[in-house]
Amino acid sequence: MQAVRCYTRSVSAIMALLMILSSIWATPASANIVGTGELLTEQRADIDREALMNMLEREDVKSTLASMGVGEQEVRDRIQSLTPAELADFKQQLAEAPAGEGVVGIIVLFLLVFIITDMLCATDIFPFVNCIR
Amino acid sequence: MPVLWQKSARLPLAAVLGVFFVTLLSGCASQPKWPDSFDSTTLLTEVPFHPQKKYQCGPASLAMMLNAQEVKVTPDELVDRVYLPERKGALQVEMVAAARQYGMLVYPLEPHLESVLEEVQAGHPVLVLQNLRFGWWPQWHFAVVIGYDRAARSLILHSGTEERYRQPASAFMATWNRSDRWARVILPPDRIPATAEPLRFLMAAHDLETTQQTASAKTAYKTASEAWPDQPAALLGLGNIAYQQGKWSEAENYYRTLTEKFPHISAGWNNLAEALARQGRDKEAAAMLEKAGHIKAVQPDPTS
Numbered sequence: 001m002q003a004v005r006c007y008t009r010s011v012s013a014i015m016a017l018l019m020i021l022s023s024i025w026a027t028p029a030s031a032n033i034v035g036t037g038e039l040l041t042e043q044r045a046d047i048d049r050e051a052l053m054n055m056l057e058r059e060d061v062k063s064t065l066a067s068m069g070v071g072e073q074e075v076r077d078r079i080q081s082l083t084p085a086e087l088a089d090f091k092q093q094l095a096e097a098p099a100g101e102g103v104v105g106i107i108v109l110f111l112l113v114f115i116i117t118d119m120l121c122a123t124d125i126f127p128f129v130n131c132i133r
Numbered sequence: 134m135p136v137l138w139q140k141s142a143r144l145p146l147a148a149v150l151g152v153f154f155v156t157l158l159s160g161c162a163s164q165p166k167w168p169d170s171f172d173s174t175t176l177l178t179e180v181p182f183h184p185q186k187k188y189q190c191g192p193a194s195l196a197m198m199l200n201a202q203e204v205k206v207t208p209d210e211l212v213d214r215v216y217l218p219e220r221k222g223a224l225q226v227e228m229v230a231a232a233r234q235y236g237m238l239v240y241p242l243e244p245h246l247e248s249v250l251e252e253v254q255a256g257h258p259v260l261v262l263q264n265l266r267f268g269w270w271p272q273w274h275f276a277v278v279i280g281y282d283r284a285a286r287s288l289i290l291h292s293g294t295e296e297r298y299r300q301p302a303s304a305f306m307a308t309w310n311r312s313d314r315w316a317r318v319i320l321p322p323d324r325i326p327a328t329a330e331p332l333r334f335l336m337a338a339h340d341l342e343t344t345q346q347t348a349s350a351k352t353a354y355k356t357a358s359e360a361w362p363d364q365p366a367a368l369l370g371l372g373n374i375a376y377q378q379g380k381w382s383e384a385e386n387y388y389r390t391l392t393e394k395f396p397h398i399s400a401g402w403n404n405l406a407e408a409l410a411r412q413g414r415d416k417e418a419a420a421m422l423e424k425a426g427h428i429k430a431v432q433p434d435p436t437s
Contacts, residue, residue, distance in 0.1 A: 032403075032407050033373060033376055033403070033404045033407050034369070034399075034400035034403055034404055035373065036335075036339050036342060036366055036369050036370040036373050037336075037339050037343070038400070039365065039366050039369050039398070039400050040332060040335055040336055040339060040366050043332060043365075043366065044332055044336075047332070095244060096313075
């Protein structure tokens with residue numbers, strides 16, 4: 001376990017460095033104006049987030065999450081903090097699913113992935129998940 | 134300690150695996166259903182045909198797509214732009230980039246048969262990527278969908294050396310599925326694809342902006358702002374293009390319209406401030422910046 005934690009630390013250091021570098025490279029064409037792409041990315045994310053929220057209204061999704069002991073409000077809070085990239089990733093998974101089938105599975109799986117990363121203490125967003133240290 | 138960790142992780146992991154396999158199993162494909170709304174035969178007769186030379190389906194298909202929009206170009210002229218000799222083929226990204234170099238807007242279709250048929254019905258040929266072999270041993274192939282025949286449940290394609298090749302929908306779907314249903318419509322920027330969705334179209338327009346196709350990008354943003362007056366990005370794009378060209382007062386006008394129509398979008402106020410500052414109107418600029426900051430304070434951006 002100790003070994004895993006050491007490893008996590010170095011990975012997060014590398015990730016932090018990557019984030020800093022990418023934010024330097026991603027400066028828009030003109031330094032001070034907001035680029036068209038930035039607004040589009042933001043709007044796309046808003047629409048995706050709303051779509052994901054609407055999916056939580058489905059009874060089968062609700063009951064599956066409830067049976068796993070995950071509260072709806074916590075999931076909603078988590079969705080609010082999803083980045084555009086994470087939302088795009090989710091949409092991709094959903095698009096690859098055969099029409100009408102397995103949608104619940106994908107929604108629940110996607111949400112679980114985030115809960116599991118919380119469990120492993122990569123992030124600390126879900127206060128109800130007890131971090132195993 | 135490691136044992137404890139494994140135990141507690143087993144339960145959710147099992148759940149994840151279970152969900153995963155259910156998803157996999159439900160993926161077994163059935164015969165494609167022909168969409169009800171396309172009940173006749175359509176053929177775009179004006180799309181010219183270029184038979185492909187050895188392996189060169191990419192340049193041939195792209196030439197057909199461009200010729201259909203009255204761009205005069207031959208497959209041979211496109212070979213240098215899109216064909217990679219060592220791969221014996223062209224890449225999707227290069228096909229798209231080459232089309233943009235001719236000022237065309239490249240619109241990615243939703244991965245549904247309906248979308249392809251709807252575009253064809255509207256008179257727009259569709260460039261598709263197929264995998265004629267297997268996922269583990271692919272043979273990629275570009276073709277142009279130019280029609281469909283409901284009675285025969287077939288699509289009509291200019292494909293390889295075959296002109297107006299009729300491919301049964303089941304065969305088309307099988308080969309198209311293996312390319313993750315890659316399909317593009319290539320149109321002049323003043324025309325809107327039949328299945329266009331505002332944000333997707335605007336993103337395609339933005340791709341023109343970032344690839345220095347400024348005139349085309351401007352036309353595309355104008356087209357979008359007329360078709361979808363509720364889209365702020367079209368006005369922002371027009372303003373940004375003017376700004377990048379140093380036309381400060383033109384940029385100011387677009388940004389001002391943006392702030393009037395969409396006062397809740399801080400980008401409009403922020404960019405308006407920049408356009409004013411460039412004209413030496415620092416006092417006005419400061420006031421606009423304050424407004425931009427105020428909106429950001431009211432609506433915190435969840436990503437930042």
